[in-house]
Amino acid sequence: MPTYVYRCKKCQHQFETIQKMSDEPLKECPKCKGEVARLIFPVGIVFKGSGFYVNDYPSSKSSTTTGSSKAENKTKAKTEKPAAAAAKS
16 A cells, blocks of 8 residues: 655645555544645656666676686786795795
8 A cells, every 4th residue: 555645734844654555545633633735746757778877777797897817817826826835945
């Protein structure tokens, strides 16, 4: 069930209530019994999938900078192992 936000026109008291979509909107403030109006808030929209900017929701395949740094780390690890072994002996 959705949560609705109401504001009293008389005392400006703002409150939330959980109602069914089929329920009638509230008409009376619980504090002063004045008239209330339901507030409308915009919803957040998330665009996912192909056709949108890559930098908004990058997939593991599209990160070329991560891939190149991984390759650099592997080559560093290979070159450091023989040097570390030589230092131990």
